[in-house]
Amino acid sequence: MLSISACSQVTVKPWQKGILARGDMALDSDAQDLSIDDHIYFSKESSSGGRGFAGGGCGCN
Amino acid sequence: MMNNNNLNKLLALASCSLIGTSVSASSVKAEEWDVKNALLLYSENDDRVQALETVTNLSKEITEDNNITITLTTDVLTGASPNGASPSNIIQTFTSPSGGSTFLTQPGQTPLDDAFKDLRLAISSNWNRTINRVVSTNIGLAISHETDYDSLGINTQMVFNTHQKNTTWQIGASFSKDESKPLGGIPIPLLFVFPPNNQLSKMGFELSDSESKTTFDINIGVTQVLGKNTIGQIGLSYSDVDGYQTDPYKILSFIDKNTGSTLFYINENRPDKRKKKGLFATIKHHSSNGHIVNPSFRYYTDDWGIDSFTFDIKYRINLSEKNFIEPKFRYYDQSAADFYFHSLSDIDGLEIASSDYRLAEFNATTVGFKVGHKMSNQSVFEARVEYYSQHGNDHPSDAIGIQQGLDLFAEVNAVIVQFNYNFTW
Numbered sequence: 001m002l003s004i005s006a007c008s009q010v011t012v013k014p015w016q017k018g019i020l021a022r023g024d025m026a027l028d029s030d031a032q033d034l035s036i037d038d039h040i041y042f043s044k045e046s047s048s049g050g051r052g053f054a055g056g057g058c059g060c061n
Numbered sequence: 062m063m064n065n066n067n068l069n070k071l072l073a074l075a076s077c078s079l080i081g082t083s084v085s086a087s088s089v090k091a092e093e094w095d096v097k098n099a100l101l102l103y104s105e106n107d108d109r110v111q112a113l114e115t116v117t118n119l120s121k122e123i124t125e126d127n128n129i130t131i132t133l134t135t136d137v138l139t140g141a142s143p144n145g146a147s148p149s150n151i152i153q154t155f156t157s158p159s160g161g162s163t164f165l166t167q168p169g170q171t172p173l174d175d176a177f178k179d180l181r182l183a184i185s186s187n188w189n190r191t192i193n194r195v196v197s198t199n200i201g202l203a204i205s206h207e208t209d210y211d212s213l214g215i216n217t218q219m220v221f222n223t224h225q226k227n228t229t230w231q232i233g234a235s236f237s238k239d240e241s242k243p244l245g246g247i248p249i250p251l252l253f254v255f256p257p258n259n260q261l262s263k264m265g266f267e268l269s270d271s272e273s274k275t276t277f278d279i280n281i282g283v284t285q286v287l288g289k290n291t292i293g294q295i296g297l298s299y300s301d302v303d304g305y306q307t308d309p310y311k312i313l314s315f316i317d318k319n320t321g322s323t324l325f326y327i328n329e330n331r332p333d334k335r336k337k338k339g340l341f342a343t344i345k346h347h348s349s350n351g352h353i354v355n356p357s358f359r360y361y362t363d364d365w366g367i368d369s370f371t372f373d374i375k376y377r378i379n380l381s382e383k384n385f386i387e388p389k390f391r392y393y394d395q396s397a398a399d400f401y402f403h404s405l406s407d408i409d410g411l412e413i414a415s416s417d418y419r420l421a422e423f424n425a426t427t428v429g430f431k432v433g434h435k436m437s438n439q440s441v442f443e444a445r446v447e448y449y450s451q452h453g454n455d456h457p458s459d460a461i462g463i464q465q466g467l468d469l470f471a472e473v474n475a476v477i478v479q480f481n482y483n484f485t486w
Contacts, residue, residue, distance in 0.1 A: 011224060011225060011227055012225075012227055012286050012288065012289055013225070014225065014226075016289050017286075017289070019289055019290050019347045020286060020289070020290070020292060022347070024353060024377060024379075024385070025292065025345055025347055025353065027284065027292065027294055027343060027345060031118075032097050032099050032116060032118060032481060033099075033431075033445065033479070033481075035116070036099060036101055036114070036116065036479065039114075040103065040449075040477065041393070044419060044425075044449070044451070044473060044475075045369070045393060045395060045419060045425065046365075046367045046369070046395055046398065046419055046420055047337075047339075047359070047361040047367065047369040047371070047393075047395060048300070048337065048361075049278070049280075049298045049300060049337065049339050049361070050296075050298065050339050050341040050357075050359040050361070050371070051296070051341060051343075051357075058136075058181060058183075058205055058207065058210065058212065059179075059207055059209060059210030059239075059241060
């Protein structure tokens with residue numbers, strides 16, 4: 001388990017964030033796919049949420 | 062070289078919201094809409110659920126600090142769905158509540174209601190506002206309508222950047238109200254289901270025309286830059302659901318406690334309260350060979366007795382700046398709800414019970430891959446293919462008599478195909 005205080009000591013300067021600024025490095029770069037997956041798994045399984053809200057908004061579960 | 066303004070926007074993307082929203086790509090000019098279209102084709106085994114879904118997401122920077130997003134979704138569903146009854150060694154006949162017709166199930170087969178058809182339309186919108194270098198906020202609205210189900214929800218979040226934007230804190234909440242208006246009305250819980258040839262089956266005993274539930278969610282999370290090539294996120298979520306959560310179309314089989322033969326059926330009934338908790342973590346790492354590995358973990362637990370663990374991992378192989386292939390694997394494992402029964406042999410004192418296979422103990426795997434191509438006009442085309450497969454207990458130890466030779470878990474397998482086309486307009 002990562003320690004937040006240890007993590008906060010990792011300071012990457014703005015000019016060092018070239019890789020992190022790539023579109024495919026965004027944590028929600030596939031937001032559309034993640035949302036569709038949430039809907040599929042909410043319909044077929046009993047868990048929900050995780051990345052965001054609990055899903056639902058449909059009569060599929 | 063990127064200027065600071067564009068870089069800040071890309072960093073907002075990199076340390077983006079935990080909750081639902083999608084910040085528009087920084088390469089989009091202020092007067093342009095960023096358009097993302099998805100077409101999903103979903104197909105289950107044995108003529109079960111077949112679905113076609115379209116999702117269109119439109120995002121625009123209204124001013125430098127204000128961004129709006131609108132998402133339109135349509136879902137068309139057909140195919141057969143388990144009605145909760147257990148397989149038996151004789152032909153079974155059922156009335157379909159969603160169609161009013163009758164259907165037969167052959168010996169040894171899982172009863173599937175094939176009159177299941179639905180059309181769903183949904184629209185949601187989000188307004189993201191940057192207050193200053195440290196704080197941004199988001200507010201959203203979501204509406205969904207189906208023939209027999211409506212949902213209305215609002216959500217909001219606040220995002221705080223600290224430590225030169227190496228750390229981002231997110232807190233959000235949402236509230237929604239759903240209304241279930243099943244064809245034939247809300248069935249009386251645990252009531253005896255009259256056979257199709259019985260006049261009483263046409264009388265439609267019902268509790269009411271509709272019932273509702275409310276859902277309150279809260280999320281808190283932190284996104285942390287872990288190095289020049291690595292970013293991580295952990296989050297906690299809590300959800301409180303209050304109201305009607307029974308599936309109005311599902312029944313349970315009551316079996317003879319000596320022979321295992323089906324004697325009759327009753328309507329299911331689920332608790333009207335549910336509290337859920339989740340812990341989520343993910344990391345994205347860009348390796349020196351230009352590929353990106355992205356594992357994620359989720360632990361979930363609720364007061365229905367369901368605990369689950371989810372692990373998924375994607376590995377993006379950037380073949381060039383324009384092309385990628387990304388294999389993916391997902392593993393899911395859940396325990397059964399306290400009130401799940403594959404069938405009943407005793408209903409003394411029974412208040413809640415369901416045979417919905419989705420509440421049973423099972424695990425599931427998803428394997429697949431995605432490919433993507435960026436075109437010369439900067440639009441992007443992507444395609445993914447995945448195979449989803451569930452594995453439950455086909456022969457539970459409490460199977461009685463003739464049940465011991467039957468497959469008692471209606472597990473589903475599905476092929477998922479999706480096409481994405483993203484462009485600016």
